[in-house]
Amino acid sequence: GAGVSQSPSNKVTEKGKDVELRCDPISGHTALYWYRQRLGQGLEFLIYFQGNSAPDKSGLPSDRFSAERTGESVSTLTIQRTQQEDSAVYLCASSLDSSGGLTHTQYFGPGTRLTVL
């Protein structure tokens, strides 16, 4: 596609439910990132995928959060047993190969707004 797409655009769920958020990166981009942005706050790094390398999960806030990526395509971010504090916009970005100290531009999707009631 022309840009990074994310679905759903909005998700309202009840506390304790599991949610799955999807990201379709730009074709050919081997690097993929997930961020969380709470209202009025900056972007908080969650996880980074680069090709077939082990993902950098150091930003995941708890073991309720997990993410997967199949090859160099779609990624899903799963939040289990959602809490009200998980309410935020979840942004996905992709870039060309970012390994080896290269500094490639990150292209962001529009985000998924998650509301936990």
Added chain:
Amino acid sequence: SQKIEQNSEALNIQEGKTATLTCNYTNYSPAYLQWYRQDPGRGPVFLLLIRENEKEKRKERLKVTFDTTLKQSLFHITASQPADSATYLCALPRLNSGYSTLTFGKGTMLLVSP
């Protein structure tokens, strides 16, 4: 831990004036710094990247400076327009990530009135 500070108060200026936004960082010596623009309800959009050996970078009406001694970057928009109204984020390579990931500031909202 690394810290990035951007003015949390919105910057209000009149159309045609130059807007100057500040990004300060501590506990770090980044090899580069990036600036992004974020409009409400949208993801950030990359604007400029400046490397540690570059003092200044320009792109159309945008100018970025990078002072590694002061640990500060200034972002200027000349001849500002109402369409420039947005939140501007600075981003640095995330510490100990091998430059593979970024840490973002909270951003400064710019409001340009006609």
